[in-house]
Amino acid sequence: MMLKIFSQLILFCWVVLLLFPALAAVLIQTKPGCLAKCGNLEVPYPFGIDITIGGSSGNQSGLNCSIGGFGKGYSLRCDASFDPPKPFLGMGIGEVLSISKSEIRMKNQPAGHFCYNKSDVAPDVKLDQFLHINVISTPHTISHTKNKLFGTGTIMVGYVVGSNISNDADGYTSQCSSFCNSKENVTEGSCNGSGCCELSLPKKLNFFKALVDSYENHT
DSSP states (O other): OOOOOOEEEEEGGGEEEEEOOGGGSSOBOOOTTSOSEETTEEOOBTSEEEEEESSTTOOBOOOOOSTTOTTSSSEEEEETTSSSOEEEETTTTEEEEEEOSSEEEEEOOOOEEEOOOTTOOOOOOOGGGEEEEEOTTSSOEEOSSSOEEEEESSSEEEEEEEEETTOOTTOEEEEEEEBOSSGGGOOTTOOSSBSEEEEEOOTTEEEEEEEEEESSOOO
Protein backbone atom coordinates (compact mmCIF):
# COMPACT_ATOMS: atom_id res chain seq x y z
CA MET A 1 0.00 0.00 0.00
CA MET A 2 1.36 3.43 -0.93
CA LEU A 3 2.26 5.55 2.05
CA LYS A 4 0.17 8.70 1.83
CA ILE A 5 2.32 11.45 3.27
CA PHE A 6 2.16 14.99 1.97
CA SER A 7 4.67 16.25 -0.56
CA GLN A 8 6.48 19.52 -0.17
CA LEU A 9 9.37 21.46 -1.61
CA ILE A 10 11.15 23.49 1.01
CA LEU A 11 14.07 25.86 1.25
CA PHE A 12 16.88 24.58 3.45
CA CYS A 13 16.54 25.73 7.06
CA TRP A 14 13.74 28.16 6.11
CA VAL A 15 16.31 30.83 5.28
CA VAL A 16 18.05 32.08 2.18
CA LEU A 17 21.58 33.47 2.10
CA LEU A 18 22.17 36.30 -0.35
CA LEU A 19 25.60 37.44 -1.48
CA PHE A 20 26.23 41.10 -2.16
CA PRO A 21 28.99 42.68 -4.26
CA ALA A 22 32.33 44.12 -3.15
CA LEU A 23 30.73 47.54 -2.67
CA ALA A 24 29.39 46.33 0.69
CA ALA A 25 32.38 44.18 1.66
CA VAL A 26 33.48 46.76 4.23
CA LEU A 27 30.61 47.73 6.53
CA ILE A 28 30.90 51.02 8.39
CA GLN A 29 28.98 52.82 11.10
CA THR A 30 25.36 53.71 10.47
CA LYS A 31 24.90 56.95 8.55
CA PRO A 32 24.48 59.96 10.93
CA GLY A 33 20.86 60.72 11.80
CA CYS A 34 19.67 57.24 10.84
CA LEU A 35 18.44 54.38 13.00
CA ALA A 36 21.29 52.05 13.94
CA LYS A 37 19.09 49.07 14.82
CA CYS A 38 15.77 47.53 13.94
CA GLY A 39 14.77 45.21 16.75
CA ASN A 40 17.81 43.02 17.45
CA LEU A 41 19.53 43.69 14.12
CA GLU A 42 22.32 46.25 13.81
CA VAL A 43 22.21 47.91 10.39
CA PRO A 44 25.62 49.17 9.18
CA TYR A 45 26.12 51.38 6.13
CA PRO A 46 25.86 50.91 3.10
CA PHE A 47 22.66 49.28 4.40
CA GLY A 48 20.20 51.61 6.06
CA ILE A 49 16.68 51.84 7.46
CA ASP A 50 14.88 54.11 5.00
CA ILE A 51 11.33 53.36 6.14
CA THR A 52 9.85 52.62 9.56
CA ILE A 53 6.29 51.41 9.95
CA GLY A 54 4.19 51.35 13.12
CA GLY A 55 5.29 51.94 16.67
CA SER A 56 5.45 55.29 18.46
CA SER A 57 7.40 56.86 15.59
CA GLY A 58 4.63 56.20 13.10
CA ASN A 59 5.72 56.07 9.45
CA GLN A 60 8.98 57.63 8.30
CA SER A 61 10.46 57.59 4.84
CA GLY A 62 12.84 59.39 2.55
CA LEU A 63 15.75 59.41 4.98
CA ASN A 64 18.24 58.12 2.38
CA CYS A 65 19.98 56.07 5.03
CA SER A 66 21.17 53.39 2.60
CA ILE A 67 23.52 53.79 -0.34
CA GLY A 68 21.52 54.81 -3.37
CA GLY A 69 18.40 55.40 -1.30
CA PHE A 70 15.20 53.43 -1.13
CA GLY A 71 14.72 50.68 -3.70
CA LYS A 72 18.41 50.29 -4.58
CA GLY A 73 19.01 46.96 -2.86
CA TYR A 74 20.55 48.11 0.42
CA SER A 75 17.41 49.70 1.83
CA LEU A 76 15.62 48.18 4.82
CA ARG A 77 12.09 48.64 6.09
CA CYS A 78 11.70 48.38 9.86
CA ASP A 79 8.27 47.13 10.92
CA ALA A 80 7.61 48.17 14.52
CA SER A 81 4.23 46.45 14.62
CA PHE A 82 6.19 43.36 15.72
CA ASP A 83 7.71 43.00 19.18
CA PRO A 84 10.64 43.31 18.79
CA PRO A 85 10.53 45.17 15.46
CA LYS A 86 11.50 43.21 12.34
CA PRO A 87 13.64 44.44 9.43
CA PHE A 88 12.76 43.58 5.82
CA LEU A 89 14.80 44.05 2.67
CA GLY A 90 13.01 46.54 0.43
CA MET A 91 9.22 46.42 0.57
CA GLY A 92 8.91 42.74 1.45
CA ILE A 93 11.51 40.51 -0.22
CA GLY A 94 12.14 38.87 3.13
CA GLU A 95 12.83 39.39 6.82
CA VAL A 96 16.54 40.06 7.37
CA LEU A 97 18.07 37.94 10.15
CA SER A 98 21.69 39.04 9.91
CA ILE A 99 24.12 41.14 7.86
CA SER A 100 27.80 40.20 7.58
CA LYS A 101 30.64 41.43 5.34
CA SER A 102 29.50 39.34 2.40
CA GLU A 103 26.09 37.88 3.17
CA ILE A 104 22.54 38.73 4.11
CA ARG A 105 20.66 35.95 5.86
CA MET A 106 16.91 36.14 5.37
CA LYS A 107 13.83 34.19 6.29
CA ASN A 108 12.02 32.67 3.36
CA GLN A 109 8.31 32.39 2.71
CA PRO A 110 6.57 29.17 3.90
CA ALA A 111 7.44 25.98 2.05
CA GLY A 112 5.53 25.01 -1.07
CA HIS A 113 3.27 22.02 -0.45
CA PHE A 114 0.83 19.78 -2.30
CA CYS A 115 -1.46 17.90 0.04
CA TYR A 116 -4.36 15.47 -0.39
CA ASN A 117 -7.39 15.63 1.86
CA LYS A 118 -8.78 12.73 3.89
CA SER A 119 -10.73 11.47 0.87
CA ASP A 120 -7.55 11.44 -1.25
CA VAL A 121 -9.02 14.03 -3.57
CA ALA A 122 -6.34 15.84 -5.53
CA PRO A 123 -6.28 19.56 -4.77
CA ASP A 124 -6.41 22.22 -7.43
CA VAL A 125 -3.15 23.93 -8.29
CA LYS A 126 -2.81 26.77 -5.82
CA LEU A 127 -0.24 29.42 -5.03
CA ASP A 128 0.89 27.49 -1.96
CA GLN A 129 2.33 24.87 -4.30
CA PHE A 130 4.96 27.42 -5.28
CA LEU A 131 8.10 28.67 -3.59
CA HIS A 132 9.83 31.68 -5.07
CA ILE A 133 12.62 34.14 -4.35
CA ASN A 134 13.14 37.25 -6.45
CA VAL A 135 16.07 39.63 -5.89
CA ILE A 136 16.33 40.81 -9.51
CA SER A 137 15.72 44.41 -8.40
CA THR A 138 18.76 44.27 -6.10
CA PRO A 139 22.53 43.81 -6.68
CA HIS A 140 22.41 40.60 -4.64
CA THR A 141 22.54 36.98 -5.75
CA ILE A 142 21.41 33.77 -4.07
CA SER A 143 24.33 31.85 -2.55
CA HIS A 144 24.88 28.59 -4.43
CA THR A 145 27.07 27.17 -1.63
CA LYS A 146 24.77 27.81 1.34
CA ASN A 147 21.31 27.18 -0.10
CA LYS A 148 19.70 23.95 -1.26
CA LEU A 149 16.19 22.91 -2.14
CA PHE A 150 14.74 19.77 -0.59
CA GLY A 151 11.63 17.89 -1.63
CA THR A 152 9.98 15.35 0.67
CA GLY A 153 7.08 12.98 0.11
CA THR A 154 5.92 10.07 -2.00
CA ILE A 155 5.62 10.07 -5.82
CA MET A 156 6.73 13.69 -5.61
CA VAL A 157 8.44 15.83 -8.21
CA GLY A 158 9.85 19.31 -7.75
CA TYR A 159 10.41 21.64 -10.72
CA VAL A 160 12.61 24.72 -10.49
CA VAL A 161 13.04 27.53 -13.00
CA GLY A 162 15.20 30.60 -12.54
CA SER A 163 17.41 33.25 -14.06
CA ASN A 164 20.85 34.64 -13.34
CA ILE A 165 22.56 38.00 -13.61
CA SER A 166 24.02 37.11 -17.01
CA ASN A 167 20.44 37.22 -18.39
CA ASP A 168 20.95 33.90 -20.09
CA ALA A 169 18.01 33.49 -22.47
CA ASP A 170 17.74 29.82 -21.61
CA GLY A 171 17.67 30.55 -17.88
CA TYR A 172 17.93 27.73 -15.36
CA THR A 173 15.72 24.67 -15.03
CA SER A 174 16.06 21.57 -12.88
CA GLN A 175 13.96 18.97 -11.10
CA CYS A 176 14.18 16.16 -8.58
CA SER A 177 11.88 13.26 -7.74
CA SER A 178 11.05 11.39 -4.57
CA PHE A 179 9.52 7.89 -4.35
CA CYS A 180 8.78 5.47 -1.54
CA ASN A 181 6.43 2.52 -1.00
CA SER A 182 6.57 2.64 2.78
CA LYS A 183 8.30 4.55 5.53
CA GLU A 184 10.63 1.59 6.01
CA ASN A 185 12.17 2.44 2.62
CA VAL A 186 13.29 5.85 3.85
CA THR A 187 16.82 6.05 5.28
CA GLU A 188 17.24 8.46 8.16
CA GLY A 189 19.66 11.27 7.31
CA SER A 190 19.68 10.44 3.59
CA CYS A 191 18.18 12.39 0.70
CA ASN A 192 18.82 10.17 -2.30
CA GLY A 193 15.34 10.05 -3.86
CA SER A 194 13.73 7.61 -1.43
CA GLY A 195 11.23 9.86 0.32
CA CYS A 196 13.49 12.88 -0.13
CA CYS A 197 15.33 14.57 -2.99
CA GLU A 198 17.56 17.62 -3.17
CA LEU A 199 18.70 20.21 -5.68
CA SER A 200 21.76 22.43 -5.71
CA LEU A 201 21.53 25.94 -7.13
CA PRO A 202 23.81 27.45 -9.80
CA LYS A 203 26.05 30.47 -9.33
CA LYS A 204 24.77 34.04 -9.66
CA LEU A 205 21.09 33.14 -9.44
CA ASN A 206 18.86 36.12 -8.66
CA PHE A 207 15.44 34.55 -9.18
CA PHE A 208 13.87 31.14 -8.94
CA LYS A 209 10.39 29.67 -8.72
CA ALA A 210 9.79 26.10 -7.58
CA LEU A 211 6.64 24.03 -8.04
CA VAL A 212 5.88 20.82 -6.16
CA ASP A 213 3.59 18.27 -7.77
CA SER A 214 2.86 14.53 -7.83
CA TYR A 215 3.04 11.93 -10.57
CA GLU A 216 -0.17 10.26 -9.33
CA ASN A 217 -3.52 11.37 -7.96
CA HIS A 218 -3.34 8.99 -4.97
CA THR A 219 -6.89 7.77 -5.43
